[in-house]
Amino acid sequence: MKFQLRIEVSLKPGHSDPEGETTAHLLNELGYKIERVNVSKVYSGILETESLKEAQMKAEEMCKRLLANPTKDNYAIMIEEEK
């Protein structure tokens, strides 16, 4: 079975986000009143497994082993069967 996977990795609250800070600074300089800018990353792809349950387990594993840093990152997983 094939699944459309979407994993969003974002910083845990309290961790500094230099890219977000720079973006906020540049947007303020351009005249926008914006604050608390955070940048997160979304990984999307097609995952092949035997079942939805296996896909969920593999996605969790992928986050823990490669995509997210458990010390500083949160992650959110979305899975949909690929038609």
Next chain:
Amino acid sequence: MKFQLRIEVSLKPGHSDPEGETTAHLLNELGYKIERVNVSKVYSGILETESLKEAQMKAEEMCKRLLANPTKDNYAIMIEEEK
């Protein structure tokens, strides 16, 4: 008025995504059957404007002026009033 802004910037189809390719390669090496990995970025923040309409206009402008490259990026904007 304050608005919670969420802007997702992703590559247009057909543009090469080296970070996605490397991620797919590493995940394959770890034993996951995953393909077509793409990486996109989400900017979130609190934007202050006079109205929802102005917030939408400013968010579009921010994408065009700073956050997205019109040659290679698509962007999606989500706006919600901040309570």
